[in-house]
Amino acid sequence: MAPIRARTPEKTLKQHGELALIERIRLRARSTLPASRKRLVPLGIGDDCAILAPPAGSEVVVTTDFSLEGRHFTLDRHPAASIGHRVLARGLSDLAAMGAQPLSVFLSLALPRSLSLNTRWLDGFLDGLLDLARKAKAPLAGGDTSESPSGQLLLDIVALGTLPAGTALRRQGARPGDRIYVSGALGGAAAELAVVLSGKRSRQPSHPHLYPEPRLRTGWMLRERRLATACMDLSDGLSTDLAHLCRASGVAAEIMLDQLPLHPLSRRASQPERLRMALHGGEDYELLFTAPADRKLPRSLGGVPLTCIGTIVSARPKSPILTQIDNAGRRSALLPGGWEHLR
């Protein structure tokens, strides 16, 4: 369905402030709730709370993620539509990691005064957000708006999903001997980010940084077919996230560097730089999961290739939690080099 264009003229937004902004978002958000899903969201934007009706026998999974100007994106380098897309992709990727189907999403939005009057920017932002919401069948059902006291754009996304009770994919569950897999390719987001930050136009056919695709179908199928013993999404970088998975499962891991599926966007970089982007770059929003060695996995799932990149081993005191093995068979500790706030 084509997005419903809001017709609120700039003057009205200025006169009526928050109410006009909410009305603008409410009108456009309607397109994210197809008739087939209305029984799951009996009430969207406009009351004290939204009302959701999860299917009988399901559990609800919930995640929240900040996207803050100057930390997760910039206003001068990121197109408005990319900012809207990315804030939602972060939340949906967490749902994919549990094997859940989106139920609805909520956006808290604190706008600098300049942007609150910039209907072109707002429409671009909503285009990016709502296009992905429609594609992922994730209706925008509410949120909050405020003026940003610091003058920086502040976004917080809440994503809710459903899955049959007791079936969620977890970070715990990986066992020694399990193979380690990733969906898609790694390092593409870091490669495109470098282009974006340099101020050049990103002209590649794919946009792993500006418009990452949350792997909802892949996660759902992994869970439905009981293929994975543990799963999470790659948001902070393989070296950081795999360590999280290992700690949650009480195991360690060995990674074969020459098996990493390097993203074609990094092909002009040196090999060490390509490896760095794949291991530590972060924000690839691919799935990282483990499966028993004797379980036959398809080459691709939900339209995305799957690649075996290593093996789960027993955790040993004084041994590194992650070991990398290069193509000459040399082993060394792989230290977490991914994204961590407040460090």
Place this chain on the structure above:
Amino acid sequence: MAPIRARTPEKTLKQHGELALIERIRLRARSTLPASRKRLVPLGIGDDCAILAPPAGSEVVVTTDFSLEGRHFTLDRHPAASIGHRVLARGLSDLAAMGAQPLSVFLSLALPRSLSLNTRWLDGFLDGLLDLARKAKAPLAGGDTSESPSGQLLLDIVALGTLPAGTALRRQGARPGDRIYVSGALGGAAAELAVVLSGKRSRQPSHPHLYPEPRLRTGWMLRERRLATACMDLSDGLSTDLAHLCRASGVAAEIMLDQLPLHPLSRRASQPERLRMALHGGEDYELLFTAPADRKLPRSLGGVPLTCIGTIVSARPKSPILTQIDNAGRRSALLPGGWEHLR
């Protein structure tokens, strides 16, 4: 149950950044999940998503609310515990307005670097947040942490509640002839805020601004006993919120000024100033609701007094949506004077 004190020393927090902060919150949040509610929250903090198991036959209501330094609170005037309490009270009050019971809450927290190392401040903040969470049986099940790029403290609360399907209290539903009620007293939050902002210590026995009490029991009972035709919480001020309720219901309202339950904290102010605080002050977090004129309402509900303050009338073109009537019977338009962002 006494709060579990985190034992993370300051040095560890500095070294380990976000992970140590999350671990600190996770340990302390355990105390908000009593054994009796564990089946409703099969998984809390620590995976890609939390997992919730709403009771069969229930709907889930969801609200999100920003609390931003410099807009909703100040770091120099508000005690850390008040900031923690208030951010949660905002979310729980929205659940109360629907007549819902808390299911769980999520906190997104962007800290300035200085506060991320200030364990005393962090513990005070968590004391305020988690004491209310325990009291309200609202387990903290997840969230997000980040460093604040602007150096200002940014908070976003997500509150989820449950209620029997199809029974939620809504803003719509008020009909001409219905009486208008409020719980508790009005203007107390504005009166205490004036003291707080002046830098004086707030020594009153009650703290409607620093520690507002979300009216969860009152809202739940209003819904269970089918007493109200429409309901919302008073967050932006009576003059703003009652207009929202009227617009949602397609009606207008008349308020008797001498029937407003003025909060004792404003007693030293002039009568016009007391009325201003009660009508426009905002953040009282009381419930505003309507009921048919022939429905007998108790004097108090859930331990909070109920007061009839006016009547719903038909909306007429060119007539004000809200009319105030003073003790001499003089009628005038009551214009929204409450809180609205981006205005």
